[in-house]
Structure formats: structure tokens, C-alpha cells
Amino acid sequence: MTFPDYHVPEMINAIATLGMMTLVAGAVLAWLGRRLAPDDDSLVERINQVLPQTQCAQCGYPGCRPYAEAIANGEADINQCPPGGEAGVRELADLLGTEPKPLDESRGEHKPPMVAVIDEDRCIGCTLCIQACPVDAIVGAARMMHTVIEAECTGCELCIEPCPVDCIDLIERQQPANWPRPQPIPIRVREATHA
């Protein structure tokens, strides 16, 4: 029985070379993997971009960014934001690569954009709403009339609850005039022409 004519030193050489190349490539890849890993912060940032920034806390977190952090950590579901509505859930699902799900109705219902309005005759100047406002959109001082800066109000409703004289109302935000969306073309025209 004869062995094939192996060139043992050359074989060792080849194995060593390939081994070294694999090691180097592996090290580079490992380093790159660590270096370019999806940044948790940037994920939070991207989720936060999708959220409507109402800061209403209906999701159970104190604001949009905390909710974005909770989603990124897998603690919260994507359907807890009523101001974002179904469209917001879809966008989040797109971003995270999951299936969209219906909005969690127990958190509240989706409403058109609203703004808070203070009935200035009834305001007693207690400053409770100022402390509640998450975006500092209410101006006023103790025992002075308060008012809402309309451009900065997000319609989060957080000021309604603390008001002792119930002088804050939510009204629908005036939207710029828009051209109505034309009716989509019905599919049945095709059948009608064939008939």
C-alpha cells in the first residue's frame, strides 16, 4: 500500500496562509461589526421621528421620546399612540420590520389635530395648566390670566384635567384649505365596457 505523493511542507504552507487570511478577515469583520452596529440611540431617534410629538402621554410613557425608547427596548408595543393613528402604526411597523396591528383603543381614539383654548374670562390664574403643559405652550403668572400659544400647542389634553374651574376647551385646529382628493377610478368600468 502506497501513499499518494503528498508535498507535506507545501500543504502546511497553504493551510497556514489560508488560516492567516481567515483570521485577519475575521478580525476585521468583528471589529467592523462592533464599530458599525446599529446604534441604539439612532433607532430611538428614528422611532421618535415617526411619532407625532404630541407629548400627550396616552401611550403610558411621559412623552414621545420615552415611548420611542420603550419601543426600541422591546418594552412597549407599536400600537399605543392614538394621535399617530393607524397611519402611525403602519409607519412604525415599516420602520421596525414587523406586522402592523390595529390601534390599541383602550389608550384613546385617534382625533383630528386639536388645540387648547382658555376661556380667559373664567381663568383664575392658578398656573396648574402651565405646570402640566409638556411643551410650555401656555403663558401666564400666578393670579394673572393665562393663554395658550396656538402655534405651539399640540392638543395633548394634559392641561384639561388639572384646571380647577374647567375653563380650557379643545377645538379642532384650523388647517390650511386643501383641494379634495378626487374619487379613485372604479374598477367596474372595465366590466361595464365588456358587458
Place this chain on the structure above:
Amino acid sequence: MPETLPGDRIFSFPGGLKLKHHKQMACREPVRRPPLPERLYVPLGQHQGESGELLVAEGDRVLKGQPLTASGDDFIVPAHAPTSGTVGAVVQHPAAFPPGGTRRCLVLDPDGEDQWCDPDPLEEWQKRSGVEIIDHLHGAGLAGMGGAMFPTAAKLRGDWPDLHTVILNGAECEPYIACDEMLMRERPEAIIRGGLILARAVGAQRVVIAIEDRMGAVRDKLEAACQQIDTDGIVRIVQVLTIYPEGGERQLIQTLTGKEVPHNGLPQDLGVVCHNVATAASLRDAVIDGRPLIERIVTVTGPGIKEPCNLLALIGTPFAHLVEAAGGYQGKVTRMVLGGPMSGTALASDEIPVTRGANCLLALTSEQVASTGPVMPCINCGQCVSACPAGLLPQMLYRHLEAEQYDRAAELNLADCIECGCCAQVCPSHIPLVDFYRHGRQELIRRELDERRAALARRRFEAREARMEREKAERAARRKAREEKLKKPDKAQDEIQAAIERAKQKRQPK
């Protein structure tokens, strides 16, 4: 400055349509003034913008030309009293935009005397700086009279060192509109002077008046007027081909310069600025005579009008009054259009008042409006692509907009659509393409607004969080300092002792 100035050579733009003209029917008689209406509804604001601070109160008597509103913002165009009379309330009155909606209008009951206030001309405009002229134009309520009503002062303001040409747009390409043609026939001198003032305001070396090659008589009139006025030879009259939409600002600039206005850019980037001829004439009135923009020529025409004509109407005149002055309706009018048949807006009511941009009132009967066939699915034939003067892909835009994919439509440059209607005209499936684009463009604007608002809320939320964090830290620091103090009993004792001494000393003198 380029070697060849706009107007030396004629170029062309892609797409467009050759349309049958119907201008003659309204051009048989000279422009005339209709009788004063019983009540005027002066619009307070145009498009998205408002008219600024109201200067008059209900019951005030105003003179013709007196300012009704004032503003310091170029984009908020002041309104003036179109005639003398008594100011009424501010009411919500039907408007052309939003479709079927209303806008704030100031009621003015004319007293029939039509008494002018003191004119406010800009003396010696040849020696004035650009800024002075532009401020004067803003105060006189000038806005683009070609239809879009873009504030003239906002268009002129800014430092454009390379601006070399003022283009006056007399290429009125919509089939029925004839108000600019009539103006060029009757007041060529005013247009040329207006062009010279514009050239002074922006520091341009040339004024090009662009007219269509079908307007034969107009050219002679303009050239004769040029001879009479000392223009330094900077005014040039250029005839362009009658192709719709030649009168579109970007298309006309492309025809005259051979260059496309860049996407996201302005005509000023090519060294030109484009104004309607009617704006130029009103601008001359504002600077030389000191009369603000309170009237304009409106073409009242169409098969549904008894005596089609051009009327010099006061801003705020209800359209119904103009129709009456034109002999009334005839036949079964089924649609009223503001503007031309291609790019105009269907009106929900004839009570809508004349605005600065109301160039034409078109009454169509059922024959013209009758649909040419049922709306069918898109077959990707590509006819809209070859007709599009903006070089877009109308069928792709339509596909995305029908699926409410506004972002994709925006990627295909929906914002560059000029809403000329060529694509819908040639569509063999009769799809109302322009309606989709109008909706889509405004939806994009709305989304941008929402995004900006969200960004603001986010910044404010984060600022508040940071502030609360800082206050918490400050409180903690103060508490810590107190605790530290209490930890050293003798030092605390000393302080207490010192306080007692102070109190004693205070009491002793008494």
C-alpha cells in the same frame, strides 16, 4: 452677463399643445367700465396669506384708493378701497379657493361718488433706489395679475447681482382669455413704462415683452409706443409661438433663454424675472399716478354669455354683476370657470368677487362641459408624458397619488407640476389627472407643515425636560449644602449665635 440676452433667439420647451383660440368673441369692442355694483366684497387675503391689520372700522367712510389694511410683510398684500363709500362688516364670503369654500371679505357699500383720496405717487422714480420702489409697490398692493397673485414686492425683493432681464409676459395662451391682449392694444405705453420701472427696481439692462405670434396688431401698437417713449433702446418686443402653456412663467423663460429654471430654483437664478403685462401697467399707475391696485380688466366670455366683452372691474365686484354688464347669461350655463378652460377653477357661485388675479370669467354650456367619455383605467400609453411641458411623468405621479403614496410622488418631483392640464387633455382614458396633482401638492404642503410643527413640539419638550432636570439638580445641590452645614455642629452653632447677636443689636437701640 451672458453674451446673448433673452430675446435674441427663440428656443422651445418640451410638450405643450396647440389649442383652438376663442379670443375674438370678447375682443370686438374696447374695454369698458361696468356700472358701480351695489355692494363690493373686498377680499382680505389671497391664497394662504391674509391681508394684514385692518385699518378701518365698520361704519367708517372711506375714499377711493384709501388703504384698508396694512402689513410689514411682503407676502401679506395690503387691500385698498376700490371706490368711495361706507365700510361694512367683515364677512365670510364665497371664494374661488378653497373650492366651494369661503374667505374673509370686507363689505363696502359705494356712495356712487367715486371720490379719490390724495394720490401717493413716487416722485422721480428714475432716481430712486430699488428698495424705495419695491416698498412703494408693496404699499400699493401690487400682486401678480396673471392669475397666481404672487406678491410683486416679494418677487422683486432680494439681492440679485446677476439679474439682467425683466420679462413681461404677454403670451396669454389660454384659449378664451383676452384681457392682456386688450390691455396691450389699449395701453401699450403703460406697459412699457411699467417695464422700465421694473428694470430700475431690479437693476436689469433689458426689458423683453413676449407676445404670441397670433397677436399681429399688438406688436405694431407696442412698437409705436416704444418709439414715443425714451426707452434707451432697452425694450424689445419678441413674438413667441402660440403653444399652450407658452404663458407659463417657466415655459416662457425656457423659450426666451433656452434654459430651464432649476428644480427648487427661481427665475432669478437664470438672471431673469418675469411679470405679467397687466402687473406692469398697474405698477406704472402706482408709481407715476400714485393709484393703488384697485381694478383690473376681466374677460367675461364663453358661449353662455350674451355679449362677451372685456370689463375694467373694481376688485371686490361680484361676478354676477359683471355677467349682467355683459348682457347676462344665454342658453343653459352649466359651469362657471375662473381663468381659462385649461387651468381655471370651476366656481361654486357667481357671487364670488373679483380678485387681483381674476383674469377671465368663462361661462360654459352643457355642450362644452359634456364629458367625452367614461373615466377608464390608465393604459400607460405615454401620451401625457409627451404633452407634459415640465418634463414629468404624469402617469407615474397619478399611480402613486391614487395609492396615496405622497412621498413617492414627491420623489418624482410632483412639486414641479404647473397644473397646466395638458396631460388630462390628451389622456385617452379621460382621467382627471390635474385634480390628483392639485390634491397631492397641497397634501405635501400640509405634511411639511405637520412635520415642522412636530419638530417644534419636540424641541420645546426637550427644552422643558432639560429645564426640569436642571431645576432638580439645583434643588438637590441646595439640600446637600444645607446638610453639609448641619454636619459641622460647631459651625452651625456659631451661625446661630451670630444670628442671635444680630437680633439683640437690632432690639437694643429702641
